[in-house]
Amino acid sequence: MKIEKQETYLKEWQGHEEIAERMLPIIGHLYRDNNIVTTVYGRPLVNIATIDILKAHRFARLILDSELTVLETFPILEAIGKLDLAPARIDLGRLAVRFQAQKGKLGIDDFVRQELTSVNTGRTPLLDEPQDIVLYGFGRIGRLLARILVEKAGSGEKLRLRAAVVRKGSDDDLVKRASLLRRDSVHGPFNGIITIDEEENAIIANGNMIRIIYADAPENVDYTQYGIRNAILIDNTGKWRDRPGLGRHLQAKGISQVLLTAPGKGDIPNVVFGVNNELISQDEKLFSAASCxxxxxxxxxxxxxxxxxxxxxxxxxxxxxxxxxxxxxxxxxxxxxxxxxxxxxxxxxxxxxxxxxxxxxxxxxxxxxxxxxxxxxxxxxxxxxxxxxxxxxxxxxxxxxxxxxxxxxxxxxxxxxxxxxxxxxxxxxxxxxxxxxxxxxxxxxxxxxxxxxxxxEFGYSCQVVRMVQKMAGLELPTLPVEPKA
Structure with missing residues (x-):
């Protein structure tokens, strides 16, 4: 009996693992080609491993008080993959539960099409053109922001990390900065491939070219000479925290808004994403993401x-x-x-x-x-x-x-x-x-x-990126829409 139980557990695990592996290319295709972020009860499935897909499903039991498995969500994902959708966040877990609740009134393809009607309008870009991002400073927070922004690059139509501005440290400055991005004693290795382009003085991270620009003062950089325009600049040095100091970035050609990764002084809006997002507007040019x-x-x-x-x-x-x-x-x-x-x-x-x-x-x-x-x-x-x-x-x-x-x-x-x-x-x-x-x-x-x-470090950096997405107008509709009480 014990041997049979052991075999049952192992076969069940292997079956779920195989299905999760089959989910990965569909998740990747939806993200790269349609800017669809798939989730299971809020847990993103993009850019994660097979085991993480299974763990996300395991998490759902905290909400449902019952197990949700890939056996239930994989058919939903397959049906989504057949559609040509506009950008959105789509929760496979919620869709799976709703599909079960309608007790076969609709087939799975018809059900998914009905639930996603509002975004079943064909592939469209999120923005008229990608939003350029510049990091001013490339220390602990700067490098973690770079990791997250590269991870979220998707089809390249959203946020594009274009440059990092630093003071030159040595003749092999570019090599050393690439090495610090590649390896981290706390957060582990970079998830991907990093090379350098010495001619462009750039780090290439998973195909994203990040120019390393050397400067001693914010207003002295002409970003337009690198093709950077209307960029959101993230100042993670903390050197300037008031409006006159932080405003020096706006004197540089190519910068439209500035976000400080430290508490702002004076009348600079301090925003904790998720709490007071209403302070973010196109009329304001300087923001603070407060402290960790x-x-x-x-x-x-x-x-x-x-x-x-x-x-x-x-x-x-x-x-x-x-x-x-x-x-x-x-x-x-x-x-x-x-x-x-x-x-x-x-x-x-x-x-x-x-x-x-x-x-x-x-x-x-x-x-x-x-x-x-x-x-x-x-x-x-x-x-x-x-x-x-x-x-x-x-x-x-x-x-x-x-x-x-x-x-x-x-x-x-x-x-x-x-x-x-x-x-x-x-x-x-x-x-x-x-x-x-x-x-x-x-x-x-x-x-x-x-x-x-x-x-x-990392949790705070994720909050900063959420704020940048809001500043750039990158708010994806979340589906399925919950019925009104």
């Missing part, structure tokens, strides 16, 4: 505030050390940050609590904040110690946050885990702004403590 910590905590704070109300609170972050700190003890203009980053926990300030008020005005004056830099190279932890407007309990608070992570407008920002063994390294590569650690949640009456993990 602000992006991690604001979606969770908004969710809690909307449901339970927040009277007051304190935000403490255990933040991985950064390049701003010293490797060993040495002079630093800031207090404590001169001490060896990899050897010490370092108490320092954080502007995250004040930054929250810029995104969620209803929390103005209600939060305090502090930070401890800890000896890890990536992934941080925010501890939200909150006084709520009403009493609740652990089950109710966790259940609500779980629901927000699975099926809400904030599902791409908030993730949720109930793993008893999760630690910081498990969060490396998370594409979410923050991950609620449900087993750490504490509730006593109207007082709660919520722990939120976040990949302060």
């Amino acid at each position: 910590t602000t992006n991690a905590i604001v979606p969770v704070l908004k969710a809690i505030s909307d449901r339970f109300g927040i009277v007051s609170g304190h935000v403490e972050t255990c933040h991985s050390y950064t390049n701003d700190q010293n490797l060993i003890d040495n002079y630093h203009k800031a207090d404590r940050r001169g001490r060896a980053a990899a050897l010490n926990m370092v108490i320092t300030e954080t502007g995250a609590a004040k930054a929250v008020a810029k995104v969620l005005p209803e929390l103005t004056g209600k939060l305090t904040g502090n930070a401890i830099r800890v000896p890890t190279p990536n992934v941080s932890l925010a501890i939200l110690n909150l006084q709520l407007s009403e009493k609740t309990d652990v089950q109710a608070l966790n259940g609500y946050l779980r629901g927000m992570s699975l099926d809400s407008p904030l599902q791409n920002q908030i993730d949720y885990t109930n793993s008893p063994d999760i630690v910081s390294s498990d969060i490396v590569g998370s594409r979410y702004a923050g991950v609620v650690d449900s087993l750490a949640t504490i509730v006593q009456g109207n007082h709660c403590v919520v722990y939120v993990w976040y990949d302060n």
